[in-house]
Amino acid sequence: xxxxxxxxGRGKRKNKSWIYFLFPSVAVMLVFFIYPILLTFFYSFTxxxxxxxxxxxxxFIGVDNYIRMFEDPTVRVSIWNTLIFLVGSAxxxxxxxxxLIALLMKHKNRMFRRVIGTIVLAGWVTPEIVCALCLYSxxxxxxxxxxxxxxxxxxxxxxxxxxxxxxxxxxNIWHGTAFSMLVFQAALDDVPSxxxxxxxxxxxxxxxxxxxxxxxxxxSTITTNMMLVTLQxxxxxxxIYAMTGGGPGTATTTLPIFMYNQAFVNYQLGYGTxxxxxxxxxxxxxxxxxxxxxxx
Amino acid sequence: MNANQRKMVYRVLPYAILxxxxxxxxxxxxxxxxxxxxxxxxxxxxxxxxxxxxNYADVIAxxxxxxxxxxxxxxxxxxxxxxxxxxxxxxxxxxxxxxxYKKPFMLTILFMTSLPITAVMVPVYQLFLSIKLxxxxxxxxxxxxxxxxxxxxxxxKNFMDSVPSDLEEAAWVDGASxxxxxxxxxxxxxxxGICTVAIFTFSGSWGNFFVPYILLNTPEKFPASLKLYQFxxxxxxxxxxxxxxxxxxxxxxxxxxxxxxxxxxxxxFGLQGGTKG
Numbered sequence: 001x002x003x004x005x006x007x008x009g010r011g012k013r014k015n016k017s018w019i020y021f022l023f024p025s026v027a028v029m030l031v032f033f034i035y036p037i038l039l040t041f042f043y044s045f046t047x048x049x050x051x052x053x054x055x056x057x058x059x060f061i062g063v064d065n066y067i068r069m070f071e072d073p074t075v076r077v078s079i080w081n082t083l084i085f086l087v088g089s090a091x092x093x094x095x096x097x098x099x100l101i102a103l104l105m106k107h108k109n110r111m112f113r114r115v116i117g118t119i120v121l122a123g124w125v126t127p128e129i130v131c132a133l134c135l136y137s138x139x140x141x142x143x144x145x146x147x148x149x150x151x152x153x154x155x156x157x158x159x160x161x162x163x164x165x166x167x168x169x170x171x172n173i174w175h176g177t178a179f180s181m182l183v184f185q186a187a188l189d190d191v192p193s194x195x196x197x198x199x200x201x202x203x204x205x206x207x208x209x210x211x212x213x214x215x216x217x218x219x220s221t222i223t224t225n226m227m228l229v230t231l232q233x234x235x236x237x238x239x240i241y242a243m244t245g246g247g248p249g250t251a252t253t254t255l256p257i258f259m260y261n262q263a264f265v266n267y268q269l270g271y272g273t274x275x276x277x278x279x280x281x282x283x284x285x286x287x288x289x290x291x292x293x294x295x296x
Numbered sequence: 297m298n299a300n301q302r303k304m305v306y307r308v309l310p311y312a313i314l315x316x317x318x319x320x321x322x323x324x325x326x327x328x329x330x331x332x333x334x335x336x337x338x339x340x341x342x343x344x345x346x347x348x349x350x351n352y353a354d355v356i357a358x359x360x361x362x363x364x365x366x367x368x369x370x371x372x373x374x375x376x377x378x379x380x381x382x383x384x385x386x387x388x389x390x391x392x393x394x395x396x397y398k399k400p401f402m403l404t405i406l407f408m409t410s411l412p413i414t415a416v417m418v419p420v421y422q423l424f425l426s427i428k429l430x431x432x433x434x435x436x437x438x439x440x441x442x443x444x445x446x447x448x449x450x451x452x453k454n455f456m457d458s459v460p461s462d463l464e465e466a467a468w469v470d471g472a473s474x475x476x477x478x479x480x481x482x483x484x485x486x487x488x489g490i491c492t493v494a495i496f497t498f499s500g501s502w503g504n505f506f507v508p509y510i511l512l513n514t515p516e517k518f519p520a521s522l523k524l525y526q527f528x529x530x531x532x533x534x535x536x537x538x539x540x541x542x543x544x545x546x547x548x549x550x551x552x553x554x555x556x557x558x559x560x561x562x563x564x565f566g567l568q569g570g571t572k573g
Binding site: 017018021022024025026028029031032033035036037039040043048097100101104105108112115116119120121122123125126127128129130133134135137138140141142143144146147174177206227228231234235236237238241242256259263264269272273276277279280283284286287288290291294 | 306310311313314315317318321322323324325327328331338339340341342382383385386388389390393395403406407408410411412413414415416417418419420421422423438439441442443445446449474499502503504505506509510521524525528536539540543546547550551554
């Protein structure tokens with residue numbers, strides 16, 4: 001009797017009822033996620049605008065947006081800024097600093113680990129607009145950093161004007177490093193201690209152990225983490241927007257900021273979409289690498 | 297430097313470096329905490345002459361602020377609840393059924409989890425204008441749900457895989473339907489997983505600035521994140537104390553939920569969880 005019921009149950013699973021389970025999610029994702037991605041491709045070939053003549057008449061303009069993009073010096077500046085921001089804050093900043101913290105924390109006093117870990121985590125848990133505010137006041141003309149400078153008799157620096165890129169890179173490091181720290185802590189805990197002990201017996205230095213044993217062992221974690229952190233950093237908007245607004249001039253205008261300015265400040269939605277396609281393509285390439293690294 | 301001194305340096309150096317990093321991370325944070333209770337808060341971190349709760353009292357008493365917090369709460373809660381329901385439904389056949397295209401579907405989902413949402417916001421804005429969802433709170437919730445679904449489905453499917461199927465088969469014997477088995481047997485066993493997903497999506501949208509900034513227009517509909525940004529622009533230069541108090545209050549749910557989530561995530565923090573196809 002019970003066997004029969006299970007057969008019926010399993011039978012239920014074999015029919016097409018999975019459609020009902022999947023349908024709501026797939027429908028929502030199709031309409032609000034996948035369709036907009038397809039629209040990105042479509043709109044980037046149009047003259048879509050918020051106001052004026054072209055707002056009423058949507059026209060296909062072929063690759064005009066792309067030609068304009070390649071001729072627009074600000075695009076080149078934005079791409080360059082995005083790359084500096086990615087390499088500085090994600091690849092070098094969060095990744096290396098996160099690894100360094102995780103490595104140094106290993107086998108340290110428990111209380112000490114806890115305090116430092118909590119401080120770093122606080123920056124991560126804090127919402128990005130609050131982060132922007134904290135860092136804005138830190139780097140401000142009369143901010144904390146300049147107060148510290150004056151303690152040592154150094155002249156005040158207008159950080160957000162003279163080195164705005166450094167300020168937003170440090171801001172993003174402050175906000176994001178904890179993620180890499182957690183990932184690397186977990187990865188380092190998985191390195192078998194026998195391997196390190198054996199190397200010590202063989203007379204290896206700390207540096208050799210790190211390069212020859214630890215790093216190769218956590219290689220896949222490094223790749224995956226790199227991909228994830230880069231993807232997160234690629235889409236950063238609020239932090240930069242609230243700290244510098246992309247300025248002064250175009251000094252901190254990354255692709256998301258530039259996209260926003262073109263679409264919503266200059267009302268050139270078509271052109272803005274062409275720029276977001278660039279962003280999307282970068283994301284797609286990185287995501288494909290990320291999936292490949294997960295499959296291994 | 298002899299061997300002993302060298303050993304000493306190796307011992308102390310990590311503590312010194314970590315302390316330095318800790319101080320650098322702490323200073324910006326300390327500013328917002330101290331300023332929020334300082335009646336004369338400035339842009340720089342300083343010791344207050346006296347402490348006050350007036351900044352908090354003012355922020356909490358403001359009708360506009362209450363409204364912004366409430367809207368933020370409704371949005372994030374709405375998203376979390378909808379996401380868990382839809383995610384559980386979608387995860388069920390992916391976890392239990394034999395399906396032909398399961399693997400490519402899961403890979404597509406994984407692919408979608410990592411796409412930058414920022415890149416689709418311009419077309420989403422256009423879409424919302426044309427289907428009359430622009431400047432609509434529920435529209436924002438729907439978009440939040442859609443953008444978090446890939447992550448939600450992925451996580452919930454993996455959590456569901458670890459619930460043994462004998463239990464629901466036993467429930468079928470007692471006459472439960474497939475849906476009943478999911479609701480009454482599987483879901484209760486997945487509470488830690490559901491809480492993890494709900495907390496992460498809640499925090500994600502609670503802290504999100506860009507999505508409501510693009511999709512909402514009327515200031516009365518702004519959630520806390522936008523209100524803070526507005527506050528920052530309008531009075532930032534004048535009233536650092538209130539600004540800091542607002543920031544602390546606004547960051548509070550994220551902090552509390554993070555601490556709560558630690559209780560559910562017993563397995564620690566690895567990237568391995570995703571490898572189960």
